Amino acid sequence: xxxxxxxxxxxxxxxxxKAEKASLEELKGYVEKSKHDEVVEENKTLKTSVSDRDRxxxxxxxxxxxxxxxxxxxxxxKQQNTDQExxxxxxxxxxxxxxxxxxxxxxxxxxxxxxxxxxxxxSKVKLGEDGKLSGWDEQIKAIQKSDGYLFNAxxxxxxxxxxxxxxxxxxxxxxxMSKMTYEELAAYMExxxxxx
Numbered sequence: 345x346x347x348x349x350x351x352x353x354x355x356x357x358x359x360x361x362k363a364e365k366a367s368l369e370e371l372k373g374y375v376e377k378s379k380h381d382e383v384v385e386e387n388k389t390l391k392t393s394v395s396d397r398d399r400x401x402x403x404x405x406x407x408x409x410x411x412x413x414x415x416x417x418x419x420x421x422k423q424q425n426t427d428q429e430x431x432x433x434x435x436x437x438x439x440x441x442x443x444x445x446x447x448x449x450x451x452x453x454x455x456x457x458x459x460x461x462x463x464x465x466x467s468k469v470k471l472g473e474d475g476k477l478s479g480w481d482e483q484i485k486a487i488q489k490s491d492g493y494l495f496n497a498x499x500x501x502x503x504x505x506x507x508x509x510x511x512x513x514x515x516x517x518x519x520x521m522s523k524m525t526y527e528e529l530a531a532y533m534e535x536x537x538x539x540x
Contacts, residue, residue: 378443389432441471452484453496463487
C-alpha cells in the first residue's frame with residue numbers, strides 16, 4: 345500500500361511512511377498473477393512442442409528408408425511446426441491482451457469485470473508494444489457514464505472531526521467566534537455547519 349492510502353485509513357503520517365516501507369519490503373520479488381499465468385502457459389506450450397518434435401524425430405528415424413519419402417515427411421513436419429508456432433504466438437498475444445484488459449478493469453474500479461467486459465467491444469481494443477491498451481479509454485468512459493453502478497464510487501472526503509486527526513478545535517470546547525476574522529469565521533462555519 346502507498347503512504348496516501350495508509351493516511352486515508354487514519355494512520356499518522358510518520359506511521360504511514362513506515363508502513364509503506366514495510367509493505368514495499370514485503371512485496372519484493374512479487375510477480376503479478378497475470379505475468380505468472382503467462383509464464384506457466386508458455387512453459388506448458390513449450391513442453392508440448394518439444395514432446396511433439398521428439399515424437400516426429402522418432403517417426404523420422406523409423407522411416408529413414410526412402411530418400412524421397414523422407415524429404416516429403418521433413419517438409420510436412422516443417423509446415424506443421426510453422427503452423428504450431430503461429431498458433432502459439434496468437435494464443436500468447438490473446439492471453440496478454442486478456443490480462444491487460446483484466447488489469448485495466450481492476451484499475452478502473454469495476455465491481456464485476458465479467459459484466460463490464462460483456463459491454464466492451466474487445467475487437468476494438470489492441471495491446472501496443474509498450475503494454476498500453478488503445479481503444480480502451482473511450483469505451484470504459486462511455487460505460488462508466490452509462491452504467492456507473494458497475495463501478496466503485498470515488499471515495500468521499502468528509503468534513504469535520506476525524507478520529508486520530510489533530511486540530512485546533514477539540515470536541516466539546518467552546519469557540520469564541522467574536523475574536524475571529526471574517527475569513528476565519530467563514531472557514532470555521534464551512535467546516536462546522538452545526539456550530540452556533
